[in-house]
Amino acid sequence: MGIAMSLPAMIVLFLFTLGPAIYAFFLSFFSWSLLNKMQYVGLSNFGFIFTSPLFWTAVFNTASFALVVVPTQTLVALGIAVLLNQNLPARGFLRLAFFFPAVSSSAVISIIFMWIYNKFGLLNGALGVLGIPGPNWLANPFFALKAIMMMNIWTTSGYFMVVFLAGLQAIPQEIHDAAWVDGAGSWYRFTRITVPLLKPTTFFVAIMGVIGTMQMFDQAFIISGGTGGPLNSTTTLVLLIYQYIFSYGQVGYGAAVTVILFVFTMAVTLGVNKWLGKPIEY
Amino acid sequence: MQVPVHRATAKVVALCGLSLIVAASSASARTVRRVSGKPVTITLSGWTSSPVEAQLLTKDIAGFSKVYPNIHVLYRPISGSGSTYETVLRTRFVAGNAPDVIYVNNGGESSTFMANHDLIPLNSYIKSSHFTIGDFYKSSLSLFEQGGKIYGIPKDQSPLALFYNTTMFAKAGIKHPPTTWAQLVTDAKLLTNPSKHIYGLINSVQEPRWAQFLSEAGGGVMNPAMTKFTLTSPASVRGYTYFVDLYKRGIATVPTTVGASWGGQAFGMGNAAMVLSGDWLNPFLKQTYPGIHYNTAVLPKGPVSNVSLTFPVAYGITRDSRNPAAAWKLISYLTNQQGMTRWMNLGLALPTRRSLVGLPYFKHHTYIHGLLAQLPHSLAWTFPPGFVQFSSTTMLNQTTLAIEGKESPLQALKNMQSGGEAILKSR
Amino acid sequence: MLYLLVLFCGALVMFIPFAWSLSTSLKPLSQSLAYPPVWIPRVFDWSNYVKIWQIVPLARWFLNSGIAATGVTLCNLVFDSMAGYALARLQFRGKQFLFIGVLAMLMVPFQAVMLPVYILLRYLGLLDNYFGLIIPLAVQAVGVFLMRQAFLNLPADLESAARIDGAGSFRTFWQLSVPLVAPSLLTLGLISFMLSWNNFLLPLLVANREHLWTVPLGIVMFQQEYFVNWPYLMAAAVMTTIPVAVIFLIFQKWFVRGIATTGMN
Numbered sequence: 025m026g027i028a029m030s031l032p033a034m035i036v037l038f039l040f041t042l043g044p045a046i047y048a049f050f051l052s053f054f055s056w057s058l059l060n061k062m063q064y065v066g067l068s069n070f071g072f073i074f075t076s077p078l079f080w081t082a083v084f085n086t087a088s089f090a091l092v093v094v095p096t097q098t099l100v101a102l103g104i105a106v107l108l109n110q111n112l113p114a115r116g117f118l119r120l121a122f123f124f125p126a127v128s129s130s131a132v133i134s135i136i137f138m139w140i141y142n143k144f145g146l147l148n149g150a151l152g153v154l155g156i157p158g159p160n161w162l163a164n165p166f167f168a169l170k171a172i173m174m175m176n177i178w179t180t181s182g183y184f185m186v187v188f189l190a191g192l193q194a195i196p197q198e199i200h201d202a203a204w205v206d207g208a209g210s211w212y213r214f215t216r217i218t219v220p221l222l223k224p225t226t227f228f229v230a231i232m233g234v235i236g237t238m239q240m241f242d243q244a245f246i247i248s249g250g251t252g253g254p255l256n257s258t259t260t261l262v263l264l265i266y267q268y269i270f271s272y273g274q275v276g277y278g279a280a281v282t283v284i285l286f287v288f289t290m291a292v293t294l295g296v297n298k299w300l301g302k303p304i305e306y
Numbered sequence: 307m308q309v310p311v312h313r314a315t316a317k318v319v320a321l322c323g324l325s326l327i328v329a330a331s332s333a334s335a336r337t338v339r340r341v342s343g344k345p346v347t348i349t350l351s352g353w354t355s356s357p358v359e360a361q362l363l364t365k366d367i368a369g370f371s372k373v374y375p376n377i378h379v380l381y382r383p384i385s386g387s388g389s390t391y392e393t394v395l396r397t398r399f400v401a402g403n404a405p406d407v408i409y410v411n412n413g414g415e416s417s418t419f420m421a422n423h424d425l426i427p428l429n430s431y432i433k434s435s436h437f438t439i440g441d442f443y444k445s446s447l448s449l450f451e452q453g454g455k456i457y458g459i460p461k462d463q464s465p466l467a468l469f470y471n472t473t474m475f476a477k478a479g480i481k482h483p484p485t486t487w488a489q490l491v492t493d494a495k496l497l498t499n500p501s502k503h504i505y506g507l508i509n510s511v512q513e514p515r516w517a518q519f520l521s522e523a524g525g526g527v528m529n530p531a532m533t534k535f536t537l538t539s540p541a542s543v544r545g546y547t548y549f550v551d552l553y554k555r556g557i558a559t560v561p562t563t564v565g566a567s568w569g570g571q572a573f574g575m576g577n578a579a580m581v582l583s584g585d586w587l588n589p590f591l592k593q594t595y596p597g598i599h600y601n602t603a604v605l606p607k608g609p610v611s612n613v614s615l616t617f618p619v620a621y622g623i624t625r626d627s628r629n630p631a632a633a634w635k636l637i638s639y640l641t642n643q644q645g646m647t648r649w650m651n652l653g654l655a656l657p658t659r660r661s662l663v664g665l666p667y668f669k670h671h672t673y674i675h676g677l678l679a680q681l682p683h684s685l686a687w688t689f690p691p692g693f694v695q696f697s698s699t700t701m702l703n704q705t706t707l708a709i710e711g712k713e714s715p716l717q718a719l720k721n722m723q724s725g726g727e728a729i730l731k732s733r
Numbered sequence: 734m735l736y737l738l739v740l741f742c743g744a745l746v747m748f749i750p751f752a753w754s755l756s757t758s759l760k761p762l763s764q765s766l767a768y769p770p771v772w773i774p775r776v777f778d779w780s781n782y783v784k785i786w787q788i789v790p791l792a793r794w795f796l797n798s799g800i801a802a803t804g805v806t807l808c809n810l811v812f813d814s815m816a817g818y819a820l821a822r823l824q825f826r827g828k829q830f831l832f833i834g835v836l837a838m839l840m841v842p843f844q845a846v847m848l849p850v851y852i853l854l855r856y857l858g859l860l861d862n863y864f865g866l867i868i869p870l871a872v873q874a875v876g877v878f879l880m881r882q883a884f885l886n887l888p889a890d891l892e893s894a895a896r897i898d899g900a901g902s903f904r905t906f907w908q909l910s911v912p913l914v915a916p917s918l919l920t921l922g923l924i925s926f927m928l929s930w931n932n933f934l935l936p937l938l939v940a941n942r943e944h945l946w947t948v949p950l951g952i953v954m955f956q957q958e959y960f961v962n963w964p965y966l967m968a969a970a971v972m973t974t975i976p977v978a979v980i981f982l983i984f985q986k987w988f989v990r991g992i993a994t995t996g997m998n
Contacts, residue, residue: 026825029903033816034831036872041838044849051848058400059422078699104743107736114737120985121744124751127981127988129931131949132970135956136754139963144503144565146753149770163562182747186989239844242933246953255703262844269848270393270938272695273418278848286845384943390954394941401855565766567961575766594762594962 045286051279058275069280079281081256082264085169086238089260092173093180094233100181101229102222105188106214119189126183134246137175138162162247165257172243172258180236184229191225192218234292238285241266261285346629347378348636352409352619353391354383362652369648370639377632399424399626406627407636410458410620412449413514418691420450420457425622427455431634437642445686446618446658458620459641462655464584465616465684466518467676468606472599474504474579483580483603483676487522487548490580490606494557497579507558508578509569511705513697514687515582518615520545521685522608528726532690535726537719545608546708546715553709560709574598584617585655585677602676604683616684618658656681692729700725751974758782758967765964781968791969793944794951798930801866801947805929806922808871813921814914816872817880818906822892838874844934851938865939866947870929876921883917884910920987923980930977948973 052069056062073079104122108115125133140146141161148158161171195218203213219226241262244252252259252267259267261281268278350367354360360383367379382405384394392415398404399419410416410425419425432439439447442460450458470483478497484490494506509515517527525542528535536542552558566572573581574595581587582605591598605614621637623630639645643659650657651667656677663681668674689697701722708718753772757765758781760774785791819825820832843850850869851860859865887910895905911918936950946954952969981988 026819026823026828026902029819029823029906030816030831033812033872033877034834036812036868037835037838037874037877039853040850040869040872041841041846041874042834044846044853045841047849047852048846058396059424104740107740110736112737112740118740118744119989120982121747123985123988124978124981125747127927127931128974128977129933129949131931131933131953132973133750135952135966136750136970138956139757139967140750140753142565143562144766144768146749146770149768152769160562163560178747178750189989235842239842241844245937246933246956251698251702253699253702255706256699265844265848267695269851270396273396275848282845282848286841289842289845382942384941397855397860397941401860565768571961 048279048282048286051275052283054276054279056275057273058269059273065276069276073277073280073284078256078259079264082252082259082261082281085257085259086240086261089169089173089176089240090234090237092170093176093237094230096173097177097181097184097233098226098229100177101184102188102226104181104185105192106218108185108189109192119186122182122185124182125179126186128179130179130242131246133175133179134243137171138247141171163254165253165255168248168254168257172240172247175243176237176240180233184233187229187232188222188225191222195221231293235289238289238292345376345378346632347380348407348627348629348633349380349382349405350407350636351382351384351395351405359654362654366640366645366648367636370636373639374632374635377629377635379636395419399624402626404624404626406629406633407621407623409461410450410622412617412619412686413688413697414694415691416450416458417452417688419622420452421691424625425457426625426627426630427457428459428623428634428637429454429456431631431638432456435634435638437638441643441659441661443618443658443660445684446616446620449618449686449688450620450622458622459637460618460620460658461641461646462649463616463618463658463681463686464586464655465677465680466514466582466584466605466614467680468580468603469573469583469587469600469676470580470603471573471576471578472601474576478579483601484606485603486607487609491552491555491557494552494580495555498557500556503564503577505557505559505564505572505578507552507580507582508561508564508566508572509558509582510560511553511702511709513701513705514615514617515569516546516549516705517687518582518605518613518685519549519608521613521615522605522611523548524608524610528689532688534730535723537723537726538716541610543716543719546719548608550705550708550715550718554711573600585674588673589654600673602673604676604680612680612683614680614684615687616681618686619655690730693726696726696729751971754967754970754974757963758971760964762962762964778964781964782972785965785968785972788965789951789955789969790943791948791951791972794946794948797863797866797940797945798947798949800863801936802926802929804863804867805870806925808867809873809876809925810918810922812872813876814880814884814911814918815906816877817882818884818910820877821881821884822906822910823902835874835877839878843869847934847938854939860939861942861945862939863945866929866936866945869935870925870932873925873928876925879917879921879924880914883914887913916987916990919984920990923984923987926980927977 053064053066054062055065055069108119108122112118142148143158143160143163147161151158159167161167199217199221200213203217208216239262240260244258244260244263245266248254248258248263250263250267250271252263262285265278265281265285268274268281352363360381364381367381370379371377384391391409392411395404395408396415404424410419431437439456443463446460446463447456450456450460468483474497475481475483475493478493480493480496484493490507497506498504513527520526520537520542523541523545525539525545526536527542537546553560561568561572564572564575564577566575566577569578569581570583570587570590572578573583573587574591576598591600605612621641623633623637627633640649643661646657646659646662647665649655650662650665653667653671653674656674657663657665663678668678704713704718704722707713708715713721756772756774759777759779761778764771764775816835820828820835854860854865854869859868891913892905892909895909896902931949932947933949933953936945936947940946940950943951943954952966952973955969956966
């Protein structure tokens, strides 16, 4: 009975998650354009990928995206959560406002931000009021990825804020009360009580952030029109996989990058699991 | 991959409704085998350069159904952006259910589709139906030929010409559009006013916006046989440097500088005095920026010629077609002398048949004259298989670096040359 | 008080992009390009909201999104809770193995397997098909977890009582346990619905034909075409956001609960 009841779920999960992961390994040893015959090429796809400057650009872009976005969104989320955890008026409304972007469609948000980031858009208009000449955000290779970073932080901070709020509410009020009676200031209470007790939540937020940023695709695809431009500055690993497979018909290269991304994601996840000493039970 | 990049929003509600109804039936329709006398259904797919195109093609197909009541044609345009059309087509080939008749693009994946035999040769059909192939411009027909086999019948073409804003020209006291490189520079300088975000010329810097300058200087991207790259020949360097200098001097710029996403939009917004474009810009301006006064002219002449690029589009039959004979009847109906005349009279593009350049329709529409005059001086733009990524990224990136002054034009050309040669060698 | 000020400024930042899209959507094309930007349109031009339905098959896209999201939601409710129940409440061989398997699958992001998934869908004939939009998302490893957690929290005595009365395990599951975890089901339903409604990559792979596009995909395709018309785009963006906002406002408590318990979007 147990098998029967879990079977449909297991079949779908295997077909669309675990099976494909295994199949990607298999494909990474072949040269294939989807249209022609598959040809076994050994490790040469990996050889090509590891010597391809475009791959390293994608690694660099993805890594810098994660390195900027994850700490920033974690800090912002924590900050908002701590502030919101006070007994403030309009708490519900504020929580709503911060959280709403996280449930909106990334496609729609990307399009709204493309308009805001236009050379003569809202952001540059606001900077103009301050006397700052705004750059051509999305056409400038120096700014394009940073613009996507800002947008991403804007979108996901509210989401992780909710996770932090849940973590905060799990901290017994008595601990705070006791510290308050002892005369501890609010900063002291924050750094010595809240932050250490929130450690598991913070780890969780960080790991979800890393995994999420490494898979960034929608925003880069939409904003660059699928090209990863300007000058490959928004080519992320997943966008590169997409391009290899669907735009350039180089399935083997796409599969090789897939395997690399997969191994890396696994490594990060398992590494943090080990660090925490237990599997993540979301 | 030229024309789809300029495709307009083309979702005519009526058509979409139609496509919903036919969607369910299309799979079964495909499996209907041709039995003589029995009705057959064939599907025709292409991108749409403007909403009108889909409407007009539907009308033309309705005429076909009257002549061939036994052949039912489903017109199913493929919508989407830039290279999406070919990506979609590729997935349809993979799935084995490509439409019977498709638009075959210049450049892009077309050469790959031909090399893979995703399209079928049309020679026997041309012969048996006495189709007059000799009337077609050799330059456009040869794009769809490989090894003596013809894989597509060019239905129309769009050469790149100079669009200029007549109001701005009059205000600046310029009487004629520039006819030489030197005049282009002088005029662009006069017309540029960065404080008002107005530039002499606004074009993106993809390869099909600068390759013609190489040809005008007597060079070219590749040799005619497309067996090697000739980007670093002195003539090519000269042409490329001229193009790059327009941007470096600040009299030309890319569309995003003025908040536009393509040159034609910048022209419509009144930020560009001139733009290099094909006739897809005409319906766009009519619809979105009807207040713009403009005209067209041939490209300013370079040291050697005033050659421009042209982008022919063909009809081809896919290997998935179960009714190639019926498909050929449709292609022949749409592209024979009368068919192309009907199509030309709709004013969407220019003919690929030499005999049709003198149509009265063209005489009556002055803004087509520049494009028409460019036709004899144009090269069909294409690439051999395997260069989609190269032309859409490497060439664009190198040229972006060059116009921003981060790399000399010569260095950019050298990088492109070695990148292109490496791809040629690996094939 | 200072906190409140900071928070309100932050909330404003969150709100501005949506407000700007609303503002732009009410302007004619020429006015939308005004620089410096103007917040309040001179005249409120509602025609963009009418025209967009005529230019693109927006209604069809909404219908597609609705069908796909409903399908995904129903599948997840049924399959995830069945598997969750089995993992939580039933004893069977290989249970531990399956549990670890599900755990491993939590770590496989869709983006990393899009190619094999695409090939599989093609092989199964699910491209250009509603099933292609639904089946790959029909079961979420995280949903199985959520439901397992919910069933674990039910008191065990309840079920043993039912068993003594002679009810089979499926009947116990269906008639007794499922109603008791209704709050978790609602959370799971919301997560699944949003996952599908907002999904961009899967429709991009599956829906090659325009009549199968979902709202996010359709809008992106519309934007990438060359008739860049920001008022139209923003009108479309506003209309896409409205259903999300309504669902969000009604069920916000459950969203928060869903994230707090699963940590998944």
